[in-house]
Amino acid sequence: MSVIDTLISGLQVLPGVGPKSAQRMALHLLLREREAGEALAHAMHVAMRDVRQCNLCRNLTEQDICGLCKDAKRDAGLLCVIESPADVLAIEQAGGYRGFYFVLNGRLSPLDGVGPGQLGIDQLLQRIDQLSPAELILATNPTVEGEATAHYIAQRVGDKVANISRIAHGVPLGGEIEYTDGGTLTHALQGRRTIV
Amino acid sequence: MSVIDTLISGLQVLPGVGPKSAQRMALHLLLREREAGEALAHAMHVAMRDVRQCNLCRNLTEQDICGLCKDAKRDAGLLCVIESPADVLAIEQAGGYRGFYFVLNGRLSPLDGVGPGQLGIDQLLQRIDQLSPAELILATNPTVEGEATAHYIAQRVGDKVANISRIAHGVPLGGEIEYTDGGTLTHALQGRRTIV
Numbered sequence: 115m116s117v118i119d120t121l122i123s124g125l126q127v128l129p130g131v132g133p134k135s136a137q138r139m140a141l142h143l144l145l146r147e148r149e150a151g152e153a154l155a156h157a158m159h160v161a162m163r164d165v166r167q168c169n170l171c172r173n174l175t176e177q178d179i180c181g182l183c184k185d186a187k188r189d190a191g192l193l194c195v196i197e198s199p200a201d202v203l204a205i206e207q208a209g210g211y212r213g214f215y216f217v218l219n220g221r222l223s224p225l226d227g228v229g230p231g232q233l234g235i236d237q238l239l240q241r242i243d244q245l246s247p248a249e250l251i252l253a254t255n256p257t258v259e260g261e262a263t264a265h266y267i268a269q270r271v272g273d274k275v276a277n278i279s280r281i282a283h284g285v286p287l288g289g290e291i292e293y294t295d296g297g298t299l300t301h302a303l304q305g306r307r308t309i310v
Numbered sequence: 311m312s313v314i315d316t317l318i319s320g321l322q323v324l325p326g327v328g329p330k331s332a333q334r335m336a337l338h339l340l341l342r343e344r345e346a347g348e349a350l351a352h353a354m355h356v357a358m359r360d361v362r363q364c365n366l367c368r369n370l371t372e373q374d375i376c377g378l379c380k381d382a383k384r385d386a387g388l389l390c391v392i393e394s395p396a397d398v399l400a401i402e403q404a405g406g407y408r409g410f411y412f413v414l415n416g417r418l419s420p421l422d423g424v425g426p427g428q429l430g431i432d433q434l435l436q437r438i439d440q441l442s443p444a445e446l447i448l449a450t451n452p453t454v455e456g457e458a459t460a461h462y463i464a465q466r467v468g469d470k471v472a473n474i475s476r477i478a479h480g481v482p483l484g485g486e487i488e489y490t491d492g493g494t495l496t497h498a499l500q501g502r503r504t505i506v
Contacts (some may be wrong), residue, residue, distance in 0.1 A: 117372040121357040124350035130331065141396050142325045143354070144370055145415070146363050154320035155354035159341070161317040162348040165340050174340055176313040200337050219341070231410045 118144070141260050170241060172200045172217040172234050182206075182215060189213045193247040193275075195238065195267060197221050205253070213251075216241055221259040222266055233263070235270055242274050249277040256283050256301075320452070368413040368430050370395045374396050377487060378402075383411045387444040389471075391434065391463060393417050393451055401449070409447075417455040418462055429440055429459070430504060431466055438470050445473040 115123070117176070118140060123305070126138035145152035160176075168180035182202070183186070192213025197220065198204060205211050218233040230236075242250065252267060254260035268278050283303035285294050294302070311319075314336060320490035321332035341379025356372075363369070364376035371377070378384070378398070393416065401407050414429040424433075438446065448463060450456035453482060464474050480498035481490050490498070 115428075116377065117353070117357045119359055120353045124346070124353040127339070127343050127346040127350055128335045130334075137327065137396070137399060138326075139324045140357070141370075141394070143323070144357060145395070148358055149322040151354060152318070152358040154317075155325055155351050155358060157313070157316045157320040158347060158351035158354070161313045161336070161340065162351060174314060174337075181312065198337070199341070200333070203333060207421055215335055240471050261352055 134187070134215065167217075167219070170244075171215050172237065173202055173215060187212075188204075190245050191248040192251065193242065193245055193249070194251040197260065197263075198248055201253065206286075213247070214245065217224050218263065221254060221257075222263040223259050230266070239265070239270065239274070242271060247275060249279060250275040251279050251281065253281045363413075363415070366440075368415055368433065369398055369411060383408075386441050388447065389438065389441055389443040389445070390447040390449050391460075392449045393456065393459075397449065409443070410441065414450070414459065417450060417453075418459040419455050426462070426466075431463065435466065435470070438467060443471060445475060446471040447475050447477065449477045450457050460471070 121140045121143075122133070122136045125131055125139050128136075129137070132188060137219050143154075164167070164176040165174050166176070168175045168183055169178050171180060173180050173182065184195065188309070189212045192211070193216060194205070194211065194213055195216045195218065197213040197218050199217055199219075200229075202215050202217060203217075216234075220228050220233055222230070222233065250267075250271060252264040254263045264280055271278060282301075282305050283298060284305055285291060285298065317336045317339075318329070318332045321327055321335050322329065323368065327335070339350075342407070360372040360478075362372070364379055365370045365374050366379040367376060369376050369378065373457050385408045389412060390401070390407065390409055390493075391412045391414060392401070393414050394416075395413055398413060412430075412434050412498050414434075416424050416429055418424060418426070418429065446458040446467060450459045460476055461502075467474060478501050479494060479498075480501055481487060487495070
């Protein structure tokens, strides 16, 4: 296999990239972005070699303890449990949250062999002992497995944390009630708040 | 900038990849495809370092002379001139052509400073002297610049080649006459062929 064919087939490991777009990407790099391509190859090599889980929050980082856990300006009274590093990025980009995180890297799913051990629940309990947060926010996804995981964690944490909360489910901003599914509407009505 | 952020911003050099898909790609590699990511980084590094133009046809290759030019089974009577390495891949994947290629790596475009020198026209003339093909196929794109390039090459080649041809323009297979643009239809009618 030629060097170019190897690159084209390698690019297809990326999500959403098939043979045609892999070919387009390879030629783009080779014809127009040689230096950026070299930099990307290096960045990818370093990331694959060095990135591992943060010892405190299990988020992805190249250090022992990630930048978020090290940040002394964050609110140690809040600890937010999410399913994946992508959720950390989404919440950080939203910008409203200033507490700490704990990343499960999965959700309870007995059929797939994912139990409390894989999700680092013991590590989460240690982290709670360490931080003694006033509130634990369970921000797992609103799926069957996500809800089950949230309930399981709430039970395990018990009275270690005074306030255990679950993120709100409801009509998304910019969404239309007419086109919102029944489950979401039920949540939106049950979770209604007095405004005056 | 963390190693992960460097990877996410590096991935955005790929065509059609914005911040969100770059993030998805980076996390996919880090969480699920560590080994394939390492292999991709290596393939990309080797390709950026080694791939250059074939000495005979100007196609991309890591060797002095590319696999297509080396292939003794190809028909030396046919030489096809195309604009880019992507066109070679497209024609090879179509499968019907067994002659040689010459890649211009561009098209005449005086406003962008692309003249005959950049397109390797002298190299093309040398290649024609070498192969003495019975037919030269001009398969530049059916755009204003592509047509101008084809005409320019036809003039320069002059009587070195007995038969200089241009690829057919017409209704694409699976296309519908009703929705075909006027220019294409005019070409399709002018280029009609007797079938009985």
